[in-house]
Amino acid sequence: GAGVSQSPRYKVTKRGQDVALRCDPISGHVSLYWYRQALGQGPEFLTYFNYEAQQDKSGLPNDRFSAERPEGSISTLTIQRTEQRDSAMYRCASSATNGNFNNEQFFGPGTRLTVL
Amino acid sequence: LAKTTQPISMDSYEGQEVNITCSHNNIATNDYITWYQQFPSQGPRFIIQGYKTKVTNEVASLFIPADRKSSTLSLPRVSLSDTAVYYCLVGDMDSNYQLIWGAGTKLIIKP
Numbered sequence A: 001g002a003g004v005s006q007s008p009r010y011k012v013t014k015r016g017q018d019v020a021l022r023c024d025p026i027s028g029h030v031s032l033y034w035y036r037q038a039l040g041q042g043p044e045f046l047t048y049f050n051y052e053a054q055q056d057k058s059g060l061p062n063d064r065f066s067a068e069r070p071e072g073s074i075s076t077l078t079i080q081r082t083e084q085r086d087s088a089m090y091r092c093a094s095s096a097t098n099g100n101f102n103n104e105q106f107f108g109p110g111t112r113l114t115v116l
Numbered sequence B: 001l002a003k004t005t006q007p008i009s010m011d012s013y014e015g016q017e018v019n020i021t022c023s024h025n026n027i028a029t030n031d032y033i034t035w036y037q038q039f040p041s042q043g044p045r046f047i048i049q050g051y052k053t054k055v056t057n058e059v060a061s062l063f064i065p066a067d068r069k070s071s072t073l074s075l076p077r078v079s080l081s082d083t084a085v086y087y088c089l090v091g092d093m094d095s096n097y098q099l100i101w102g103a104g105t106k107l108i109i110k111p
Helices: none
Strands: A005-007 A010-013 A019-024 A031-037 A044-050 A053-056 A065-068 A075-079 A088-095 A111-115 B009-013 B018-023 B033-038 B045-050 B053-056 B061-064 B070-075 B084-092 B105-110
Touching: A005 A088, A010 A019, A019 A088, A019 A111, A031 A075, A044 A065, A044 A075, A075 A088, B009 B018, B018 B084, B018 B105, B033 B061, B045 B053, B045 B061, B045 B070, B070 B084
Parallel strands: A010 A111, B009 B105
Antiparallel strands: A005 A019, A019 A075, A031 A044, A031 A088, A044 A053, A065 A075, A088 A111, B018 B070, B033 B045, B033 B084, B053 B061, B061 B070, B084 B105
16 A cells, blocks of 8 residues: 655755645554754654644744644645755655554655755 | 663664563663664664563563563564664653653674
8 A cells, every 4th residue: 555655755945935744644653753864863852743733843943944734635835935954855754553653654755855 | 861772783684583672770660671673874664562461463572570670672583674773661650651762772684
């Protein structure tokens, strides 16, 4: 079956522009997670949802970052007024049951964001 | 802050058994130990999870001693395709049991 998909796979933008990154989880998966991963490091938690409710956004670096999942399926991570330090791989993951990080997470291929 | 410590890198050869040990001294009573594998240019992939004693699946075995302060991932008869980064994870009870990802162990398998 289809796994987690993310789009775009690559995004190059100029400093100051807004970007929207999309995640399409595995159908029926309740929980959706956003991570950021720097080269040579493990994923860094940003935020997660159970259904459409954002449960924890403590990992969002600042108020330029926001995420939504309005219908409990597709999610969008938005970065406003991008800065060069936002350049990273952004990964999305989903899990079948809600809220417990011990549940197996299925990761997407990621979006490589480059801010010039 | 729940934290895991694992070797930064390991080398081995095809056909060998590889054991990667992780320490997690502050693991919470009700937390599990989870291992993920990540190939270059891909997202992490769940390998195995356990609470105590031994867990085995088609890919690996996980050994957890009674005090649960460490765990060992065992990969039998590795091949070149097992070259990847392996992450040992436990939840952080101070952060709603988020998984705290370190840098993992970079395993390189040689012919």
